[in-house]
Amino acid sequence: MISDEPWQRYEVPGSTQSTVVTKMAVITALLKKAAHPLIVVAHHADIPANVTGNPVEIIIRIADAGKIPVIVTPSTAPAFRKRGFTPAATLSIMEIGTRLNDPDWSISNDHQHPDLVLFLGFPYSMGWLLQSGLKSFAPKGIRFISIDQRYQPHCTLSFPNQSRDEWITHLNTIADEVGCT
C-alpha cells in the first residue's frame, strides 16, 4: 500500500515534490530541533475512532508532549474542544495560508513565525492547493510536513500513501517519541 505518488492520480506536481518520510524519528527530530513548530489540523482529522485511535486525540498528545501550538479550521475546532484542548487559533484553511505566507505573522506576541509546520486532516485537493501555494510564496526556510494518510506532493516531507492502520501507528509513534528527551 505504501507509495509515494500523489493520492489523486491526476495531481501531477511540478519539478519538485515532497520527500517521502517513513521513519518517524526524522519527524520527531525535526520537531525537537524546531524553534517555532506549529501543527495545522483540518476536519478530516475528526474521523470516527477505531481500534487504533483517533487522529485528533493523537495530535493533542503530540501538542501537549512537544508544547506545540495547534491551529485548527472552524469545522475541526469542536473535536478538539470536546476533548478539553484549546487550539491556539481557529482559521480557515485559506486564512492559514495567508498567515503562513506572511513573514511578519506569528500566533501571538510570545511566538515568532513558525519554522516547521505539520499538516493533518486536509481534504486532499485543499491540502495540495494550500501546500502548493506555500511552496512558492511562504518565506524561505520553513519546513512543511504533511502527516496525512495520503502522500501530498507539495511539502518538504510527506507521509506516503498508507492504510489507515499504518497511518495511526505512525502518528502514535510520533506522539510517543516527541515527548522523550
Next chain:
Amino acid sequence: MIDISSQTKRKILKMKARVKIDELIGDDIRAHGVELDIGRIIRTWEERPGPTRMPGIGDLREWDHKLLKKYPPHYLPFCDLCCLCTMGKCDLSRGKRGACGIDMAAQQSRIVLLSASIGTATHTGHARHLLEHLVETSGRDHHLDIGASVNLEAPNIRLVTGIKPITLGDLEDVIDYCEKEITQLLACCHTGQEGNNIDFESKVFHAGMIDHVAMEAADIAQISSLNFPKGDPEASLVDIGIGCVNPDKPSILVIGHNVAPSVEITDYMRDHGLEDAIDLAGICCTALDLTRYNNKAKIVGPLSHQIRFIRYGGADVIVIDEQCVRTDVVIEAEKVNAPVIATSCKNFQGLPDRTHDPVDSIVGDIISGKSLGAAILDPVKAGEVAVRLATAMFPKRKKFRAIPDEATIAAAAKSCGGCDNCRRVCPNDLPLAEAITAAGKGNLSLLGELYESCIGCTRCEGEGVCAKGLMPHTMILGASRIRMGKEKFRVRCGRGPIQDTEIRAVGGPIVMGEVPGVLGMVGCSNNPGSWKDVGFIAEEFLKRRYIVTTSGCAAMQIGMYTTENGQGLYEAYPGTFDAGGLVNCGSCVSNAHISGAAIKIASIFARRQLNSNYEEIADYVHNRVGAVGIAWGAMSQKASSIAAGFWRLGIPVIVGPHGAKYRRMLLGRKDHDEDWEVIDARTGERVYAAPTPEHLFAVAETREEAIVLIPKLCMRPSDTTKGRSIKLNHYIDLHRKFFGVMPDDMHLFVRTTADIPVAMKEDILKALRQTDWKEGDGRIPDPTLLPRLVRKGGRAE
C-alpha cells in the same frame, strides 16, 4: 430631404446608422446613390453620463487596485508550470521566473484572467447568437418589455455602457462593446504582455463586469422576445427530476444554454398538437429557460445528471446547443441508441452539417442508422427534426438503458480487488472500491449512497483505471435505478429581473442591515458532497429571513431538496424579493439580475447616478449592500467570470472546496486594522470600519463553514446599530449552532454595546471583557473608498 427626426426622438444613446440617398440635389451639388455611414449617433437619456462610459481595460484600474489592496490575492498554484509558449515548459515554483520573465503570482492571475475571459466570451457568444436569432424572428425594432414594474430594465448595461436599451437592435451595440473588450482582455494573456499580478487581477474584474453586461443583454432579449416571466414572483412551479420524464411517451432531451432550438421544438409540438404526446425535458440552463417558455416542459436536473439520464435511457432524441454539454455526448447517446442533434456551430460534436438538407432526408438517415445524428444550425428545422425523430425512435428504442440490474452488479463486483484506483481518480475521493466490494457481497446500499455525491464525471470508468474492467459509475446508477425513477421535485421557473417596486420596499432595510442579507446562490453541480448541501444552506437562511436569490444549476439543486416535513423549498417559501423569499431568477445569464438588484438598490433606493458611473455605484454596493454570492459547486470558466463581476462590485463570493482550484482567493486580513479604514463622506475623516466584509473571494472547507461565513460577510460599514445587531445575532447563533461556541472575532464587529443582540448581551459582554475591545463613539460613517465623494465642507485625509 432627409428626415431622421423620428429616430432622434427616441432616447437611444448610441447606435450605428447608414443613410442611403437615391437622389441628392442642392445649390451646388447633384448626386445619385449617396450612402453615408455614421459610426455612432450619441443621444442622451434622462440621466447625464458619468465618468466611465464603455470603460476600457484600464479605466477602472484605480478602483480595482483599492479593492485588491484590501483583498490581496492569495495564490494556490494548480500547476507549477507554464506551458503556454514554446520557450517552455517553465517551472515557476519557489520564486523562479519563466523564460518570458513571468513569475508565479502573475502566471496564476494570468490563468484566472484567461478563465474569466473564456467565461465572458461564452456568455457574450451566447448573447450574440441568441440576439441574431431573435432579431431574425422578432425584428431589430422589437421593443424591449421585461415587465411593467421594471422601469430600470438593464442596470448593468446602463451602468457600464451608458446605453438605455429600447429595442433588440440596441443590444447589438452592447454586445459589440463586450466583444471588443474581450478581445483586449485575451490579448493581455499573450506572452510578453501584462507582467504584474495586480494588473492582471484588475483585468479579471473587467472581464467579470463585461460578463454581467453580456448576460443581461442575453436575458432581457429572451425575456422580451419569448415572453418569459417578467419579474413575476409567482412564476410557475415546474417538475424537476429524472422520474418526471414519462417512460411511456416519446421524449426529447435538450442540453445546454441557448434556448432557441428548444423554443422551436415547443412551437412545432404545439402547432402539431403533440404537446401532451411527447415529453420535452432538459438539463442545465436550457432546461431552465425552456420552462420559462413552456411550463409543461420538465427539468431532468443539473449538469451532473447528463450521463445518468442518458444511460437511464430516458431520451429518445438528444438536442444539444452550447456550454456545459458533455463532450462525449454522442458516444454516450450511441450506447442507448439515441440520436443527437447539434444546433450550435460552437458545438458540432463531429456530426455532419445537415442544415440545408430536407427534413425527410435527415430523419430518414438517422432512423435507418446511417447516421448517429446531425448538426442542424437552423433552430426551426432542428425543432421539426427532433420531434419527428422522437416519435419514430420511441417504438424502436423501447427506452433502452445502459444500466445494469442488481444481480449483474453483484456478480461483476466480486472481481473487485480493492486497489482503490477508481477512488484515486474520483474528484470527490468517493470510497468506490469499498462500495463495490460490499456489492460483491450482496450489499448494494453503499453504492446507492454515492448517488448524490457523484458528480457524474465518469473518470472512474476511464481507460485503464480498473484492471478488472469494472465500471463504478455505471454500478452506482444500477444500484440507484429505482430511486432514479422516483426522483421528482418542484422548482419555480425563472422569474427574471427584480421589480423596481420590490427594490423600493427592501432597499432601505437591506442598506440599514435590517434585512440581514441577500444571498446569491449560483453555480454548477461540482459539489464536494451531496447536492442536498445546496438546499441545506438555502433553507438555513430562508428560515432566518435572508433574501435568497438563485440561478442555474444551483436553483435546480435547491429544488431537489425537501424540508423535514417533505415540502420543497420553492413550495415552502415565496418567490418575492423580500425577507424570507426564494427568488429563482432563471438560467446562468439571469445572474445579471442578481448583480442588477444590488445596482438597483444604489440607483432606485439611494438615487445614485447610474449612467456610466461604475466606480461610485460599486463603492456604494461594497460599503452598504449586504450581499454575498455562494457558488458551492462552481466548476466552469463561466462561474469564474460571474464571480469576477460580483468582485468588481465589491460583493464577496464563497465557493465550495473545489473552488480552490480557481487557484487564487481574495482574502482580507482581519488582524490588519489599517486595511479596514473607510472615508466618512460627511467629514473626509478616515475611520476604522472593521473587516466588513472580511473577504472578497473565499473557499469554505465544509457546508457548515460556509453557513457561518455568510452572515459575517453580510456585514457592512453602513449597518445601523439595529442592523448590525441582527447580523451579529445570526453570525453568533450560527457559530454556536455548528461550532459549539461563540466566534473568537466578534469583538471586531461590535462597535458599541448597542450593536449587541439583546438576547445574547450578557454572554457577549463577558466574552468582550476577555479581549481588548473598547466601545466606540457610536458614529456610523457614511462610508466610501473614494475621496472625491467627500461632501462639501469635508476634506479627504
